[in-house]
Amino acid sequence: MPTFIRLAQSEEGEGAFSLAEDPFTNVTDDEALPPGDVIVSLTRFQADGEALLSEGRKVGVRVASGEEVEALAYDLPQIAVVALEFPKYRDGRAYTSARLLSDRLNFKGEVRAVGDVLRMQAGFMVRCGFNAFEPADGSTVEDWERATQRFRHVYQRSSDGRPAAYAERGE
Amino acid sequence: MYRYDTIDKQMLADRSAEFREQVSRRLAGDITEDQFKMLRLMNGLYLQLHAYMLRVAIPYGSLNPTQLRKLAWIARTYDKGYGHFTTRQNLQFHWIKLADTPDILDHLASVDMHAIQTSGNCIRNITADPYAGATAEEIDDPRVWAEAMRQWSTLHPEFSFLPRKFKIAITAAPKDRTAAKVHDVGLVVRRARDGQMGFEVMVGGGMGRTPYIGPTIREFLPANRLFSYLEAILRVYNRHGRRDNSYKARIKILVAALGREEFTRQVEAEWEKVGPNTAEGGVDLPDTELARIRGAFAPMTFDALPAVSERYERAKAADPAFARFVRNNIKPHKKAGYGIVEISLKTVGETPGDASAEQMDAVADLAERYGQDDIRVTHEQNLVLPHVRLDDIPAVFARLQATGLASANINLISDIIACPGLDYCALANARSISVAQHIAGRFADAERAERVGELKIKISGCINACGHHHVGHIGILGVDKKGEEFYQLTLGGSGAEDAAVGTALGPALPYDKVVDAVDTLVETYLRERQDGERFLDTFRRTGVAPFKEAVYADVH
Numbered sequence: 001m002p003t004f005i006r007l008a009q010s011e012e013g014e015g016a017f018s019l020a021e022d023p024f025t026n027v028t029d030d031e032a033l034p035p036g037d038v039i040v041s042l043t044r045f046q047a048d049g050e051a052l053l054s055e056g057r058k059v060g061v062r063v064a065s066g067e068e069v070e071a072l073a074y075d076l077p078q079i080a081v082v083a084l085e086f087p088k089y090r091d092g093r094a095y096t097s098a099r100l101l102s103d104r105l106n107f108k109g110e111v112r113a114v115g116d117v118l119r120m121q122a123g124f125m126v127r128c129g130f131n132a133f134e135p136a137d138g139s140t141v142e143d144w145e146r147a148t149q150r151f152r153h154v155y156q157r158s159s160d161g162r163p164a165a166y167a168e169r170g171e
Numbered sequence: 172m173y174r175y176d177t178i179d180k181q182m183l184a185d186r187s188a189e190f191r192e193q194v195s196r197r198l199a200g201d202i203t204e205d206q207f208k209m210l211r212l213m214n215g216l217y218l219q220l221h222a223y224m225l226r227v228a229i230p231y232g233s234l235n236p237t238q239l240r241k242l243a244w245i246a247r248t249y250d251k252g253y254g255h256f257t258t259r260q261n262l263q264f265h266w267i268k269l270a271d272t273p274d275i276l277d278h279l280a281s282v283d284m285h286a287i288q289t290s291g292n293c294i295r296n297i298t299a300d301p302y303a304g305a306t307a308e309e310i311d312d313p314r315v316w317a318e319a320m321r322q323w324s325t326l327h328p329e330f331s332f333l334p335r336k337f338k339i340a341i342t343a344a345p346k347d348r349t350a351a352k353v354h355d356v357g358l359v360v361r362r363a364r365d366g367q368m369g370f371e372v373m374v375g376g377g378m379g380r381t382p383y384i385g386p387t388i389r390e391f392l393p394a395n396r397l398f399s400y401l402e403a404i405l406r407v408y409n410r411h412g413r414r415d416n417s418y419k420a421r422i423k424i425l426v427a428a429l430g431r432e433e434f435t436r437q438v439e440a441e442w443e444k445v446g447p448n449t450a451e452g453g454v455d456l457p458d459t460e461l462a463r464i465r466g467a468f469a470p471m472t473f474d475a476l477p478a479v480s481e482r483y484e485r486a487k488a489a490d491p492a493f494a495r496f497v498r499n500n501i502k503p504h505k506k507a508g509y510g511i512v513e514i515s516l517k518t519v520g521e522t523p524g525d526a527s528a529e530q531m532d533a534v535a536d537l538a539e540r541y542g543q544d545d546i547r548v549t550h551e552q553n554l555v556l557p558h559v560r561l562d563d564i565p566a567v568f569a570r571l572q573a574t575g576l577a578s579a580n581i582n583l584i585s586d587i588i589a590c591p592g593l594d595y596c597a598l599a600n601a602r603s604i605s606v607a608q609h610i611a612g613r614f615a616d617a618e619r620a621e622r623v624g625e626l627k628i629k630i631s632g633c634i635n636a637c638g639h640h641h642v643g644h645i646g647i648l649g650v651d652k653k654g655e656e657f658y659q660l661t662l663g664g665s666g667a668e669d670a671a672v673g674t675a676l677g678p679a680l681p682y683d684k685v686v687d688a689v690d691t692l693v694e695t696y697l698r699e700r701q702d703g704e705r706f707l708d709t710f711r712r713t714g715v716a717p718f719k720e721a722v723y724a725d726v727h
Contacts, residue, residue, distance in 0.1 A: 068410075089209065090292065092332025096409050099329055103451045104444065120210060127328030137206075151185045153178045155322040157453055158329070165178045165322060166460035 004112065005133040005144055007126060015126065015148070017141045024060050024081060026114075039083050042067050045075075053078050062114070065093040069100050076107045081132070086115035095128045102129035102159040122147035129159035172235060172545065173318045173467040175283040182325065183280040186287055190214050191273035198270060213293070213331075215286030216272060220597050223267040226289040227279060231299035231317035231341075232260030232548035236535035239546055241282045243531035249275055254531070256516060256524045258350075258588055258639060259338065260298045260548040261289055265595055292420075293331045294324035294405075298349055300342040301547035304468065305557035307505035309343040311360045311368060315465045316397065317341055319456055323398055330405045334412035335420035337405070340550075341370075350550055350666035352376045352384050353642055355422045356404065361391055368394040374404060374434070375426030378636035382672040383423045388435040395461070396447075399454040403442035407434070471543050471558060476508020480561035486568075493568055495617060496579040501564065510561050512542075514554040514571060515578040515586060519611040522604045523589045524552035526576075533574040537567050551588055551627075553581065584626045584693065585611035588639050592632030592649065593656070599632035601649025601656035601682070606630055609686045614693075623693055626706040629664075642666035644707045645692060646673040647685065656682045662692070662718055663710045677719050688722045695721040 006020040024037045029044055038052070039060035045052070052059050060081030063069055072079065082101055084094035094113065101107040112132035113125050119139035126148050133144065157164045175183075190210075197207040211217075215226035227242065234242075242262055246254045249271045250264040257263055267275070279285055288295055299317040303309065320339060324330075330337070340349040343360035351357030357373040369391045376385025392400050408422045411429075426434045445451045487494045502511040514534060517523050526534075534554055538546045541563040542556035549555060559567055571577040580586045587610060590596065592603030607630055614620045629643030633650075640646030646661035657679035664673030680688055693706075695718050700709045710718070 090332055091414055092292075092330070093410055093414075095329045095332065096406055118209075120213075121332075123326070124328045124331055150189050151326065152181050154328075155182070155325050156327055160328075165182075166456060168178060169176070169463065170457065170459055 005135065005141055006110075007131040007133070007144075009131070017144050017148075019141050020132075024058070026062070026083075037080070039081055042071060046071070049075060060110075060112075063094075063097060065091045065097075069097045069105065073105055076101075076105055076109070079107075079109060081110040081112055082107065083112040083114045084130070086113060086117055086121075089116045089118050089121060091116075095124060098125070098128040098130050099159050119143045119147050123150060127154065127158045127160045127162070172233065173314070173464065179322075180280075180283065183283065183285050183287075186214075186285060187273070187276045187280045190276055194269065194273050212290045213288070214272075214276070215289030216267075216269075217290060218597075219265065219595050221595070222265065223269055223272070224595070225264045225267045225272060225275060225286060226257070227262045227264070227284060227286050228289045228296045229260050229262060229284075229548050230321045231297055231303070231314050232301050232550075233299075233303075233314060234546040234548065235544050236539045236546065238282045238284055239531050239535040239538070241278060241284070243528040243535070245275055245278060246528040246531070253525050253527045255522070255591065256526065256548050256552050256554070258550050258552060258637065259296055260301070260550055261296055262548070263591075265591070287325060290336075291331070292333045292335050292337075294327060294333075294337045294339065296338075297321055297324065298338070298340045298354075298550060300344055300348050301549040301555045302344065302348060302502065302511055302557060303547075304470070304545075305504055305509075305511050306344055307503065308345060309360070310362050311343045312465075312468050313341045313343040313358075313360060314468050315461070316358070316360070316394075318464050318467070319397075319461065320401075323401075323456070329402075330409060333405070333409055334414045335417060335422075337408070337422065339401075345668060347666075347668040347670075348549065348551075350639070350642065350670075352668075352670035353378055353382070353639075353666050354385065356401070357385050358397075360394075363391055370394065370397060372400065372404075374438075375423040375431075376670075377421050377423040378639060378641045379421065380418055380634050380636075381424065381427075382636070382641040383427060384670045384672065385423070386426065386431040388431060388438060395458065396455055398456055399445045399447070399452075400438075400442055402445060402454050403438045406441055407437045411437075471545075473506040473509060473558070474560070476506070476560065476562075478507040480508060483561040483564055486565040492572075492577075492579070493565060495621070496568055496577060497564070499579045499583060499621070500581045504558065508561055510559055510564055512556040512559045512564060512567060513549070513581045514556065514576050515580050516553050516576075517580055517586045517611065518575055518578045519585060519615045520608055521575075523587050523607050526554070530574050530576055533570060533576065537570055541567055551586065553586070579617060580620060582625045582627065583620045584614045584623050584628060585620060587611060587628045587630060588643070589630040590632050590637035592630075592638075596632060596637075598635055599649065600634075600651035601632050601658065603630045603632040603638055603647075603649060606647060606649075606658065606682070606685055610689050613686050613690055623697065624705055626693070626696075627665075628689070639666060640664075641672045642670065643673060644705075644710070645689060647689075650679055652679065658682065658685045660685075660688060660692075660722075662715055663707060665707060669707075674715050676715060677723055691721050692718055 037058040058080040062083040340354040341358040353376040359371040372389040373385035547555040587607040589603040589607040593599040629639040630647040631638035631640040642664040648659040660676040661673030
């Protein structure tokens with residue numbers, strides 16, 4: 001079974017990275033649906049979503065960087081995973097999508113980074129609300145821990161709830 | 172001046188440690204040059220024609236003497252003894268060895284400096300009026316807002332992989348010394364009739380292949396809503412800016428494609444959702460933090476001095492060179508008995524914007540001794556001592572003369588902006604620096620230059636327009652014609668409050684005809700001008716015809 005890196009938030013707000021086996025099968029639009037939990041494209045979900053959800057399996061939706069996550073707004077409570085695509089690491093649209101999922105659409109499930117996912121992006125991704133990662137550069141759980149613990153402070157309020165520098169100063 | 176606290180210092184230390192690790196992975200061969208490229212480009216490290224170039228951020232163009240001395244020391248220790256001040260108020264070292272860069276970043280961090288976000292498709296160094304805190308014209312000190320934006324933009328999680336780079340300039344004076352209207356976002360501090368402070372927000376100005384003057388999308392943004400509004404602009408841009416063609420990826424293209432009204436509507440709609448009373452509120456800085464930053468820029472202690480300094484007046488009367496320096500390089504200060512001293516980095520024969528380590532040390536000394544420890548970099552690639560007593564200006568002038576920095580040419584024809592051009596840059600089609608040097612040489616006669624008056628020449632070695640040619644009163648653009656350097660001239664551009672994109676003069680000219688053409692343009696202006704007109708004013712009145720006729724009559 002393929003693996004991915006998961007970030008779990010403890011009740012104290014501490015994040016813990018771990019390597020997890022991936023129960024989901026990533027299905028392209030021209031593939032037949034296998035049994036079990038699946039991640040399908042937004043297009044396929046919009047066509048077959050209701051049927052898929054009624055089959056009692058977990059469903060994830062893959063959103064391309066040019067697609068708007070708002071399209072999923074009413075389905076989010078039933079969706080287990082939103083996989084946001086990075087066609088290239090330089091394409092930063094998924095950061096906004098992740099923030100909207102967590103801050104505006106109040107999505108509580110898994111927000112997974114897929115595609116050209118590199119450890120150099122780790123800190124930005126975690127701050128924007130991603131909590132699952134499929135690294136494309138062979139980076140390990142330890143690499144992601146190091147990368148996200150690199151900075152002792154942050155300057156902005158974002159989706160991870162870390163206090164910004166101005167809040168630390170105000171304490 | 173803002174002093175970095177523990178948090179600011181730890182941010183730099185952490186960044187520096189991260190980069191050291193990245194460089195060691197590269198040097199050990201653990202990562203390829205391609206993989207390293209994206210890492211170094213987040214730290215202002217470019218690979219140029221001959222060596223690595225390191226671009227050091229100078230937030231809002233503000234330096235203290237310790238910082239400037241450190242830059243001088245780095246120039247001496249790791250470079251060839253000089254640095255190049257840029258049009259974004261930064262400093263570039265052009266001859267850097269990769270293995271030295273981690274140490275250089277540590278040395279920079281030791282004086283609260285860094286190279287964060289001086290490259291890459293992120294929010295770049297925030298630039299501001301170099302006369303901030305010194306000019307009587309300003310409504311507020313723009314550095315307060317620039318510093319707050321520096322912090323907000325540093326490692327911004329959502330906006331570090333934008334379609335393209337993103338540049339913000341801020342001024343609080345009606346006379347724009349920041350080229351705000353040709354920035355991705357230009358902010359002008361305004362006061363409403365009821366006294367409330369806010370910003371005029373201009374978006375989508377820019378140069379490059381398709382120059383635009385940024386339209387105003389909001390006449391008045393309440394000051395305490397700045398950050399939520401910026402995030403709304405950036406979010407619209409991050410989602411909808413083009414990513415298929417890097418030449419069409421700047422926000423100006425999006426604003427032009429949607430039109431000002433539609434772009435504004437999208438920004439305002441997004442802004443409403445992140446408003447202070449929504450679940451997503453809280454992006455704006457709390458007043459306590461703004462007050463803390465404002466406190467760091469509290470007005471300096473100025474002595475009560477008479478408006479007229481006898482020593483200054485006597486020196487003017489006795490020394491025509493000093494009188495000329497005063498006429499061109501000294502600007503009015505808000506306090507009686509003080510002046511703003513502009514130090515030209517456009518000495519005839521030198522590279523525009525370059526300063527040697529010795530010159531940097533000398534300016535640091537002057538700032539310490541006479542200038543309240545304050546030094547600024549202008550977007551026109553000069554330096555400023557913003558607070559000098561008139562009494563002390565003769566002594567400052569003498570020291571500047573001794574170190575080759577006393578050129579009395581601010582805003583005159585030899586005060587040229589030029590990009591590094593083909594001498595350094597891999598993108599360039601043609602040389603810029605030597606064109607600037609030849610023009611400056613032709614107008615070396617200071618009296619003639621003063622007779623010509625304000626005339627801003629800006630030279631770019633390629634269409635990327637780093638030398639701002641579009642907004643030059645005379646703009647010069649290097650183009651490649653079958654392997655030969657040619658230059659396209661434009662007239663009537665301006666990057667100031669009367670911003671405009673220049674009009675093409677005619678067919679491009681070969682390298683050896685450019686200086687003659689500029690000379691002809693100047694002579695045509697002198698012939699055509701009516702009382703008090705600047706070159707730009709005359710051009711705007713007459714149009715391109717008399718200039719075109721004169722230049723091409725000469726050429727053919």
